[in-house]
Amino acid sequence: MDQNKIPQATAKRLPLYYRFLNNLNQQGKKRVSSKELSEAVKVDSATIRRDFSYFGALGKKGYGYNVEYLLGFFRSTLDQHEVTEVALIGVGNLGTAFLHYNFMKNNNIRITTAFDADTEKVGTDIGGVPVYDIHHLEEKLDDIKVAILTVPAVEAQVITDKLVEKGISGILNFTPARISVPKHIRVHHIDLAVELQALVYFLKHYSLDKPE
Amino acid sequence: MDQNKIPQATAKRLPLYYRFLNNLNQQGKKRVSSKELSEAVKVDSATIRRDFSYFGALGKKGYGYNVEYLLGFFRSTLDQHEVTEVALIGVGNLGTAFLHYNFMKNNNIRITTAFDADTEKVGTDIGGVPVYDIHHLEEKLDDIKVAILTVPAVEAQVITDKLVEKGISGILNFTPARISVPKHIRVHHIDLAVELQALVYFLKHYSLDKPE
DNA sequence: ACTGAATTGTGAAAAATATCACGACTTATT
DNA sequence: AATAAGTCGTGATATTTTTCACAATTCAGT
Ligand SMILES: NC(=O)c1ccc[n+]([C@@H]2O[C@H](COP(=O)([O-])OP(=O)(O)OC[C@H]3O[C@@H](n4cnc5c(N)ncnc54)[C@H](O)[C@@H]3O)[C@@H](O)[C@H]2O)c1
Ligand SMILES: NC(=O)c1ccc[n+]([C@@H]2O[C@H](COP(=O)([O-])OP(=O)(O)OC[C@H]3O[C@@H](n4cnc5c(N)ncnc54)[C@H](O)[C@@H]3O)[C@@H](O)[C@H]2O)c1
Numbered sequence: 357m358d359q360n361k362i363p364q365a366t367a368k369r370l371p372l373y374y375r376f377l378n379n380l381n382q383q384g385k386k387r388v389s390s391k392e393l394s395e396a397v398k399v400d401s402a403t404i405r406r407d408f409s410y411f412g413a414l415g416k417k418g419y420g421y422n423v424e425y426l427l428g429f430f431r432s433t434l435d436q437h438e439v440t441e442v443a444l445i446g447v448g449n450l451g452t453a454f455l456h457y458n459f460m461k462n463n464n465i466r467i468t469t470a471f472d473a474d475t476e477k478v479g480t481d482i483g484g485v486p487v488y489d490i491h492h493l494e495e496k497l498d499d500i501k502v503a504i505l506t507v508p509a510v511e512a513q514v515i516t517d518k519l520v521e522k523g524i525s526g527i528l529n530f531t532p533a534r535i536s537v538p539k540h541i542r543v544h545h546i547d548l549a550v551e552l553q554a555l556v557y558f559l560k561h562y563s564l565d566k567p568e
Numbered sequence: 569m570d571q572n573k574i575p576q577a578t579a580k581r582l583p584l585y586y587r588f589l590n591n592l593n594q595q596g597k598k599r600v601s602s603k604e605l606s607e608a609v610k611v612d613s614a615t616i617r618r619d620f621s622y623f624g625a626l627g628k629k630g631y632g633y634n635v636e637y638l639l640g641f642f643r644s645t646l647d648q649h650e651v652t653e654v655a656l657i658g659v660g661n662l663g664t665a666f667l668h669y670n671f672m673k674n675n676n677i678r679i680t681t682a683f684d685a686d687t688e689k690v691g692t693d694i695g696g697v698p699v700y701d702i703h704h705l706e707e708k709l710d711d712i713k714v715a716i717l718t719v720p721a722v723e724a725q726v727i728t729d730k731l732v733e734k735g736i737s738g739i740l741n742f743t744p745a746r747i748s749v750p751k752h753i754r755v756h757h758i759d760l761a762v763e764l765q766a767l768v769y770f771l772k773h774y775s776l777d778k779p780e
Numbered sequence: 781a782c783t784g785a786a787t788t789g790t791g792a793a794a795a796a797t798a799t800c801a802c803g804a805c806t807t808a809t810t
Numbered sequence: 811a812a813t814a815a816g817t818c819g820t821g822a823t824a825t826t827t828t829t830c831a832c833a834a835t836t837c838a839g840t
Contacts, residue, residue, distance in 0.1 A: 371765035417818040418806030449668045453661035463765045526771045534610045553583035553675045559738045629788040630836030
């Protein structure tokens with residue numbers, strides 16, 4: 357939209373910076389250097405300065421960054437002033453864990469609606485979130501733009517198609533299935549089994565190398 | 569160790585390839601082209617061919633790849649012939665979900681041991697995995713080299729230090745804390761709140777751009 | 781055997797990301 | 811006021827990753 361020039365790698369680090377700035381602010385810290393931040397978030401200090409620089413000159417030479425100012429800046433950049441509502445599809449092991457988690461703590465994101473096919477689960481409240489029947493997706497999804505997908509892999513594509521039809525913009529997909537969507541819709545995959553296996557692979561083949 | 573030349577980006581995709589090859593094999597498919605694979609895993613076909621090429625010439629020009637051969641090759645490359653034992657620390661919402669999940673299905677990885685501080689949980693079996701008291705980490709960790717960390721963020725560093733002392737090689741860290749470890753130890757972070765927030769950020773600022 | 785369609789493996793180019801290194805500026809101290 | 815220590819912002823460079831594009835090869839059909 358507005359800042360199409362910001363590299364994706366940078367954009368992915370912004371929420372991380374935001375969280376640590378929040379911590380610092382709560383600890384009453386007034387200023388912070390890229391070096392300090394670097395040690396906290398394990399990102400090279402030059403990378404941090406470069407990342408920040410895409411948004412202009414946010415710091416002061418010889419001084420560092422003013423925590424409060426930087427935090428305020430990122431709050432608006434990350435749209436932390438408004439709550440983003442998210443739907444969760446598939447209230448199983450993983451889905452239930454997410455429903456119990458409070459994403460509001462650091463991020464203004466709230467899972468407001470959940471769906472499942474299991475009649476045992478439909479009608480219940482989990483972590484304060486109502487669970488609706490997946491067949492009522494049409495009516496209950498409202499204008500929610502982001503969905504978390506934690507259904508069995510075989511169901512992933514069918515449900516995705518429904519979400520797309522209903523006008524979803526982004527999907528956080530935890531199933532191992534690589535879902536197909538029209539290209540204006542954004543899908544991020546978090547594939548836990550792959551992550552675990554990749555870690556094991558790195559251990560066996562890259563020992564003593566620098567960590568990621 | 570042996571193949572230090574393989575790019576990290578490639579290494580991270582290997583488990584994904586492996587899983588899809590497994591699917592194809594189970595479906596009785598005998599051959600596959602990089603183009604087909606590309607559509608299934610959503611990775612550019614040239615990238616797939618390049619990835620495979622680091623391991624030598626695995627395919628045949630004009631034909632594609634033999635599924636069974638490729639699968640066998642990756643099985644040994646990814647050490648799928650031997651089971652990797654993993655410990656899980658923190659049997660809460662997220663930890664419990666993982667204990668119920670069968671990582672053996674596609675990957676020869678098994679969570680064999682879990683630890684928690686809560687006396688209610690200690691002594692129970694969850695998903696067939698015994699939960700030990702965190703104070704018995706010393707005795708019960710044995711020679712497990714990989715740990716999944718799903719404890720509260722404030723506990724993350726303390727427990728990490730214990731794991732390091734006990735000789736762990738890799739940690740899959742789900743806490744928002746950025747833990748410090750000696751540099752021969754590998755840590756992969758999966759930061760769910762960051763992932764969700766990053767997705768939201770992309771939706772607001774990169775609409776209509778190509779998905780990741 | 782020949783032809784045409786399919787597909788690999790890879791050199792070369794492009795794009796994306798990370799890091800180095802330093803001039804310019806700020807603050808604190810004497 | 812001068813000096814020293816600290817730190818940013820960024821041009822330049824290095825590294826990593828992706829993509830293009832095509833010669834070489836294989837296969838299937840005639
Ligand atoms: N649990 C883990 O640790 C883990 C790890 C890696 C990957 N995953 C993946 O995450 C996904 C969820 O895993 P899980 O362990 O929570 O599975 P689960 O079986 O516990 O939960 C799946 C839920 O989806 C519901 N469901 C089934 N069909 C549905 C439909 N058509 N519409 C709506 N809901 C439907 C089920 O009723 C169930 O509640 C799976 O794809 C799994 O492969 C899970
Ligand atoms: N649940 C989610 O959806 C979610 C999302 C994002 C991040 N996280 C992060 O994942 C981690 C786990 O989340 P959760 O929701 O499962 O939390 P949880 O509170 O449900 O579970 C934490 C578990 O760790 C145990 N524990 C506490 N101190 C311990 C210690 N010293 N040694 C061993 N065990 C100890 C607790 O008894 C509890 O069982 C947290 O750091 C959280 O921030 C969770």
